[in-house]
Amino acid sequence: MNNVLIIGGGASGLMAALELLKHGMQVTIIEAANRLGGRICTIKGNGFSQPVEAGAEFIHGDLPLTLSLLNEAGIKYHSINGKMVHVEKGKRKKESGLDHHWNELMQQMAALNHDMTLDDFLHTFFADDKYATLRASAKSFAGGFDLADTSTASTQSLYNEWSEGMEGQYRINGGYEELIQYLKTQCIQRGCTINTECCVKKINWQKNEVNVLTMCSRIFKADKIILTVPLSILHAAPESKNYITFEPAIPGHISAAGNIGFGNVIKIILEFNSDITKDKNAAGFFLTDEAIPTWWNQLPVNNTILTGWAGGEKVTSLKDNTDEYILGIALQSLGNAFQISVDDLSSQLKAYKIANWYKEPCIHGGYSFNTIKSTEAKKILRRPVNDTIFFSGEALYEGSPGGTVEAALQSGKKTAELLLKTL
Numbered sequence: 001m002n003n004v005l006i007i008g009g010g011a012s013g014l015m016a017a018l019e020l021l022k023h024g025m026q027v028t029i030i031e032a033a034n035r036l037g038g039r040i041c042t043i044k045g046n047g048f049s050q051p052v053e054a055g056a057e058f059i060h061g062d063l064p065l066t067l068s069l070l071n072e073a074g075i076k077y078h079s080i081n082g083k084m085v086h087v088e089k090g091k092r093k094k095e096s097g098l099d100h101h102w103n104e105l106m107q108q109m110a111a112l113n114h115d116m117t118l119d120d121f122l123h124t125f126f127a128d129d130k131y132a133t134l135r136a137s138a139k140s141f142a143g144g145f146d147l148a149d150t151s152t153a154s155t156q157s158l159y160n161e162w163s164e165g166m167e168g169q170y171r172i173n174g175g176y177e178e179l180i181q182y183l184k185t186q187c188i189q190r191g192c193t194i195n196t197e198c199c200v201k202k203i204n205w206q207k208n209e210v211n212v213l214t215m216c217s218r219i220f221k222a223d224k225i226i227l228t229v230p231l232s233i234l235h236a237a238p239e240s241k242n243y244i245t246f247e248p249a250i251p252g253h254i255s256a257a258g259n260i261g262f263g264n265v266i267k268i269i270l271e272f273n274s275d276i277t278k279d280k281n282a283a284g285f286f287l288t289d290e291a292i293p294t295w296w297n298q299l300p301v302n303n304t305i306l307t308g309w310a311g312g313e314k315v316t317s318l319k320d321n322t323d324e325y326i327l328g329i330a331l332q333s334l335g336n337a338f339q340i341s342v343d344d345l346s347s348q349l350k351a352y353k354i355a356n357w358y359k360e361p362c363i364h365g366g367y368s369f370n371t372i373k374s375t376e377a378k379k380i381l382r383r384p385v386n387d388t389i390f391f392s393g394e395a396l397y398e399g400s401p402g403g404t405v406e407a408a409l410q411s412g413k414k415t416a417e418l419l420l421k422t423l
C-alpha cells in the first residue's frame with residue numbers, strides 16, 4: 001500500500017488526508033502544535049460565555065467545499081447580519097464623498113489590462129491631490145483586510161476580491177473547530193495516524209522515498225510527502241528555528257514561495273458585562289481611525305462580545321509587544337471610538353483573548369496575499385518535485401477568495417488528486 005506523510009494538520013492537511021484515505025492510501029499526519037486546526041482555533045471556555053474564534057471566523061460566501069462538508073457533517077451555520085458603519089468619537093461618521101472616488105477606483109482597476117502593484121497603480125492613476133484620501137483608504141483596506149503589502153500586492157487580485165462584495169457571509173454554530181473535529185474523526189475512522197507536538201526539521205528524499213526527521217528526533221518514512229505548512233515556514237531563513245532542510249535542496253520551489261505574500265494579523269476578542277457600543281441601529285461592523293481600527297459584534301446572535309482586528313501595517317508596531325500591552329491599546333481604541341473611559345471598559349471586561357498570530361509558533365502570520373508574481377509562483381509550487389514532494393495550503397489556491405479556509409480545503413483536495421495520479 002502507498003504511504004503518504006502529510007506535514008501540518010490544518011484544514012488543508014486534513015482534507016488532503018481524507019481524500020487519500022478514501023482511495024485506500026496509508027496516511028500519517030505530522031503536526032507541530034499540540035492540537036489540530038492550525039489557523040482554525042475556536043476557544044471554548046477561558047471565561048467566554050460562548051465559543052469564540054481566535055483564527056478563521058467567517059465563511060465568505062456560498063463556498064462549495066466548506067458548505068458541502070458542513071452539510072455532510074450535519075454542522076449548522078447561520079448568516080451574519082449588521083451594517084458596516086464608520087464611528088468617530090461615539091458618533092457615526094458622515095460619509096466623506098469617498099464613495100464617488102471609490103467607484104472611480106474600482107472602474108480603473110477593472111479596466112487594467114496588465115497587472116501592477118497597488119502602489120504603482122495608485123501612483124499612475126490617482127496621483128492628484130484630490131485623491132489623497134482615496135489613496136490612503138485603498139492602502140489601508142488592502143493592508144487591513146487582505147493583509148497585503150501594497151508595494152508588492154497585485155492590483156488585479158485585489159480587484160477580484162473587492163468586487164465580490166460582503167453578501168452571504170456565515171458563521172458556524174459552535175465554531176470552525178466543529179469542521180476540524182469532523183475531518184479528524186473521518187480520517188481516524190479510515191485508519192489515519194495523527195502525531196501532534198512533532199515539528200518537522202529535515203526532509204531527506206529521492207524519487208518515491210522520503211525520510212523525515214522531527215525536532216523530537218523521531219523519524220518517519222514514506223513514499224511521498226505533502227507539505228501544508230504556512231508560507232511563513234517556507235519563507236524562513238536557514239538560521240531560523242522554523243527552517244525545514246530539504247536534502248537534496250529544492251530551490252525552485254522555495255524561491256517560488258517567496259513570491260507569494262504573507263501578511264500579519266492580530267485579533268482581539270473581548271467580552272463585556274454590557275453592550276458598550278450602545279448601538280441601536282443594528283450595526284455589525286464598526287470602522288474607526290484607531291490603532292485597532294475594525295470591530296465587530298456577533299449579530300444576529302445578541303451578546304456582549306466584541307472582536308477587534310488589526311491587519312497589515314497596523315500590526316507592525318504591535319506584534320512584538322505583550323498581550324497586556326495590546327489589550328491596553330485595544331481598550332484605548334474602543335474608548336476613543338465609543339467615548340467611554342478605559343477604566344469603565346476595564347471594569348466591565350469579563351474575558352479577553354489576544355490572538356497575535358505573528359507570535360504563534362509554526363504559523364507566524366495571518367494569511368497569504370497575491371503579489372504580481374504569485375500566479376507564476378503558485379504554478380511552480382503546485383508542480384510536484386519528482387512526483388514525490390507536494391505542496392498544499394491556502395496560499396496555493398488559484399481561485400477566489402484566497403487566504404481562506406475554503407482555499408485551504410480546495411488546495412488539500414486538489415493536491416491529493418494530483419498525488420493519486422502519480423501512482
Ligand SMILES: Cc1cc2nc3c(=O)[nH]c(=O)nc-3n(C[C@H](O)[C@H](O)[C@H](O)COP(=O)(O)OP(=O)(O)OC[C@H]3O[C@@H](n4cnc5c(N)ncnc54)[C@H](O)[C@@H]3O)c2cc1C
Pocket residue numbers: 007008009010011012013030031032033036037038039040054055056057058059060198199200201228229230233244265266267355357361362363365366367392393394395403404405406407408
Ligand atoms: C486571525 C485570522 C482570521 C482568519 N479569518 C478567516 C475567516 O474569517 N474566514 C476564512 O475562510 N479564513 C480565515 N482565515 C484564514 C484561514 O484560517 C486559513 O486560510 C486556513 O485555516 C489555512 O489552512 P492551512 O491548512 O492552509 O494552514 P494552517 O491552518 O496554518 O495549517 C498548517 C499547519 O502546519 C503546521 N506546521 C507548521 N510548521 C510545521 C512543521 N515544521 N512540522 C509540522 N507541522 C508544522 C502548523 O502548526 C499548522 O497547524 C483567518 C486566519 C487568521 C490567522
